[in-house]
Amino acid sequence: MPHLLLKDLPRYECLLEASREFPDLDPSAAEAFLHLLRTGDEAFGVTESHLSSFHISQGRFGVLMLLWRSCQPRAAKLLGAEVCDNGPRTPAELADAAGVTRATMTGLIDTLERDGYVLREPDPSDRRMLSVKLTAKGEQFLQEFLPGHFRIVAAVMSTLSEAERKTLVSLLVKIQQHAAVLRSETAASPAHA
Numbered sequence: 001m002p003h004l005l006l007k008d009l010p011r012y013e014c015l016l017e018a019s020r021e022f023p024d025l026d027p028s029a030a031e032a033f034l035h036l037l038r039t040g041d042e043a044f045g046v047t048e049s050h051l052s053s054f055h056i057s058q059g060r061f062g063v064l065m066l067l068w069r070s071c072q073p074r075a076a077k078l079l080g081a082e083v084c085d086n087g088p089r090t091p092a093e094l095a096d097a098a099g100v101t102r103a104t105m106t107g108l109i110d111t112l113e114r115d116g117y118v119l120r121e122p123d124p125s126d127r128r129m130l131s132v133k134l135t136a137k138g139e140q141f142l143q144e145f146l147p148g149h150f151r152i153v154a155a156v157m158s159t160l161s162e163a164e165r166k167t168l169v170s171l172l173v174k175i176q177q178h179a180a181v182l183r184s185e186t187a188a189s190p191a192h193a
Contacts (some may be wrong), residue, residue: 007074009034036175043156050152052144059100061145063108065136066097068142090129091120117141 009020015027044058051061070089089097095105109132112118117138123129132140157165 009038046152046156047149051150056141056145059098059104059108060112060117062098063094063105063112064142065137066094067118067138076177088134090123090187091132094132112138114173 009031012027012031015025015030019025019027047057056064066070067089091105091109092110093101093143098105100108108119109118113120115137116135118132120130120132123131136155160168
């Protein structure tokens with residue numbers, strides 16, 4: 001489901017007109033924000049179609065990638081982890097790494113286990129805990145899926161030069177960091193009536 005539920009984005013002139021009624025509306029900020037959301041939705045849609053052809057959701061794919069990163073030293077390095085966890089991970093660790101609730105992670109693991117991609121086992125160091133690990137089927141799925149996925153990502157970004165990509169990443173990181181600060185400030189302040 002898209003995050004931006006507008007088929008056609010408002011033109012800058014319309015945003016400028018609306019700012020006369022709503023002085024807090026910054027037309028250029030609103031225009032950039034709407035285009036950021038639309039771009040995210042379009043890029044997400046491209047990868048979503050590819051995932052659907054393999055009968056897997058974005059959430060389940062994310063869990064598989066986290067597990068792959070945790071058990072493959074080369075994958076860990078390629079995907080930005082400083083160290084390889086070298087083995088299975090707990091559902092709580094996976095939930096934290098994915099930024100979802102533990103209940104959501106339980107549901108994702110349930111379906112991945114049902115399909116034979118992951119296995120839950122008692123943790124060897126603490127029998128009260130469960131560890132989740134990729135099965136051979138899960139690793140095989142990633143080996144078959146990832147080349148096409150990487151080609152699609154490259155195709156989406158092919159419209160930009162290497163320099164433009166670096167600039168885009170720099171700008172997006174700047175927005176991400178500022179949004180994280182705003183989110184923590186909003187969470188700390190009492191709700192407005």
